[in-house]
Amino acid sequence: MDTGKSYAIAIKDIKEVFSSISIYGPMLAVPLFFAIVLPVLTFYVTIYAAPAIASRISTLATVPAALHGAGAATFMAYFSVNILGPIFLTMPILTAAVIAADSFAGEKERKTAESLLATPVSASELLLGKILASFIPTVILTLVVFAIYGSITEYLSIITFHLHILPTLPWLMMILTAPFLAIVTIGIIVLVSAHVRGIKEAQQVSTLLILPILIMPFASILGLADLTVGFFAYTILLLSLVSIVLFYIGVKTFRKESML
């Protein structure tokens, strides 16, 4: 496999995505907006409503011990990692969905696949190129988003409670999970894109991938899942295996004609 060809495909796709503000504008704006607004909102809720909320939900048997009798600082620490974290974990999915769907289904929709497939590029080189094209911007954007939301949370915590909330080890493991989540998302979208007619269909299917992630905060609140280091380690292992399987299936099931 000539990775130079995959790299050329990735660079071309990234250039295409970032040459059109209609594609990259919303893709950048939404995560950056949430990265700034959600921590500030959390801080506001913490200061003005946390004690009341905390006392109310601490009566539930399933609430983790960390929150029992929590003051504002503990509430903010819990909320920032266990609730906001999983929400920000949907960012790699949303970003990857936009780029990956455009990347593969876009070639089909714009009828550029013919010239691409007429070059000496193997299925594995093509798939790797397409995955990289989505993976690189997604990971960069996700890290930036986590850095912004982490920095704001930490800043507000220091100036208000004189406490360091972030980074915690589970929070860092959550960041480490993001690239693996992105790669699985991209793998699924690439597979889907090869078999649908256009970008919109590919994106619609890919939005379903967000659902399992959105379960995380609720599972955490209800005590069904602890977002611990171990939890994220197992998640990373599982996502790694799934991404290898998806790449293998992608290469094996790739049919040129499905892209034309």
Add this chain to the structure above:
Amino acid sequence: MHAIEARGVWKLFGKTEALRGITLSIDSGMNIILGPNGAGKSTLLRCIDGLHRVDHGSIRVNGLDPYTNEGVHEGLSLLTDNYALYDHLTVIDNLRFFGRLYGMPDSDIRIKSKSLLKEVGALEYSDKKVAVLSRGTKQKVAFCRAVLNEPKMILLDEPTAFLDVEASESIRRHLMEKEREGAVVIFVTQKVDEVTRFNANIFIMRNGRIAANVNSAELYRKILKGSIIGIRLARPISASAINNMEGLEYVNSNRATYIRVRIDSPSGVNKALKELMARGALIAGVDYTEPLIEKISFG
């Protein structure tokens, strides 16, 4: 081993039989697939390039199946009729991308791109995004992309369809030069006029089949049998001086500057011109009404 060989090739799209038992072999030179719309020309070209898997029969390029061997594409290039360029990238970025996929160093891509763009008259658009180019310019750029890697086999689908005369000529010149250098050129067209500009091996396609395989001389014999040629005169000649000329169909004026003559064979052109010159005419040019390929009999 033939450079390109098709044996009993069938290609179906649902219930539509696009190719119906195509058998042909190509070894070298200029080869043209001529046929009306829907004859299966473009599908055949895509099958030769390996974009489509054939349903029955086989296609081999240098002995290899082009659908399963991407290595075939190292020396094979395809220009499709939709240009297949990336609209959001500049002309030079498009060429750089494809050059890299062919393993060319960036320095070679830059030099070769510049030379090709200049040759087809599109150098000034190097840094323009493809989206803003006219259809003709896109076609020029797509041609540059197709020959950028100096392929040994070039497949082209209507390469001059939307080009001006000058650009069309430069592309024809380029293809003839490649042919002289030993490349195999195959292009498809529905224009008889385009075919007659080359000394080529011609495959006539109809309804998904090869109806005939002829050379340029044989095609001319078919075209010019019973056809009408137009003759332009550099100075007016009195209509009365030519009104008893054999095969005369039309005179544009009493002081004629354009006439039409029916001829029965290629030698009829010479005969008509000689007769006109004998009557004092000064010939400015000759053309013929392009016959529809559907109307030419190859039975």
